Amino acid sequence: MVEDTRLVVLGSRGSIAVSGPQFVRYGGNTSSFALAVGSRVVAFIDAGTGMVSYRFHGLHLAPSLDVFLTHYHWDHIQGLSMLDAVWADDGRLVIHGPGDPRGALTAVITPPWFPVSLAEAPGVHCETIGRSTEVSGTIVTPFEVEHPQGAVGYRIDGPTRSLAIVTDHEAGTGRDRTVADAIRGVDVLVHDAQYAPSESAIRRGWGHSTWEGAVTAAETAGAGQLILTSLDPRSTDDDVDGIVEAVRHRFPDVGVAAPGLEVRL
Numbered sequence: 001m002v003e004d005t006r007l008v009v010l011g012s013r014g015s016i017a018v019s020g021p022q023f024v025r026y027g028g029n030t031s032s033f034a035l036a037v038g039s040r041v042v043a044f045i046d047a048g049t050g051m052v053s054y055r056f057h058g059l060h061l062a063p064s065l066d067v068f069l070t071h072y073h074w075d076h077i078q079g080l081s082m083l084d085a086v087w088a089d090d091g092r093l094v095i096h097g098p099g100d101p102r103g104a105l106t107a108v109i110t111p112p113w114f115p116v117s118l119a120e121a122p123g124v125h126c127e128t129i130g131r132s133t134e135v136s137g138t139i140v141t142p143f144e145v146e147h148p149q150g151a152v153g154y155r156i157d158g159p160t161r162s163l164a165i166v167t168d169h170e171a172g173t174g175r176d177r178t179v180a181d182a183i184r185g186v187d188v189l190v191h192d193a194q195y196a197p198s199e200s201a202i203r204r205g206w207g208h209s210t211w212e213g214a215v216t217a218a219e220t221a222g223a224g225q226l227i228l229t230s231l232d233p234r235s236t237d238d239d240v241d242g243i244v245e246a247v248r249h250r251f252p253d254v255g256v257a258a259p260g261l262e263v264r265l
């Protein structure tokens, strides 16, 4: 039997985790996505607080695991120190990221910020992202986006469908062309939609997009479906419903990266 390859959303909140009755439907955990084959997680994209919730979605970790980080801001790495596989000595775990992943991560996953240093983790290897990496029949390809200190997005070409994840990107900048070239023709685009269009002027240079920027990116790429991510921690479920309603007038096939949402690849 051929097992399904899919991306499972574990967290899509930007900046900081939130909780409470206002955040039940779209979740409060920060950015993390599991690449799963059957019920096995073979890779994660981003390691925000959502990372450790994989088990609540019927998933378990494969003995060989890749983690692809978009960048090193807190909300994209805080789940890593609490992932059992990081501290286990019987598996293979490779952390891929832009620049110097080992330097960036060992600087913060160490006392006094965490009880144990990542430098002592027996099975962890860090690699600067290259052109493309093959993971269980899926090709993961990074591309640069516009974000303070630099960041990347990932295009994921699965056995039957393709997807791009652009968690933190300021649309409307000179980098849009690079992003458009990298994500052209994807079936599904998961894109930063943190701000309302009315906020774009006061948030310029902060490294995030408005939902209008996400729509333009999806239209330019020719994406079949748009999934909104990097939700503003101030946006309640009802606020997000309002954003979806506004987007739907321009891009009908729109959804939100709510925990448990799956995209077949």
Ligand SMILES: [Zn+2]
Pocket: 071, 073, 147, 168, 207
């Ligand atoms: Zn960031």
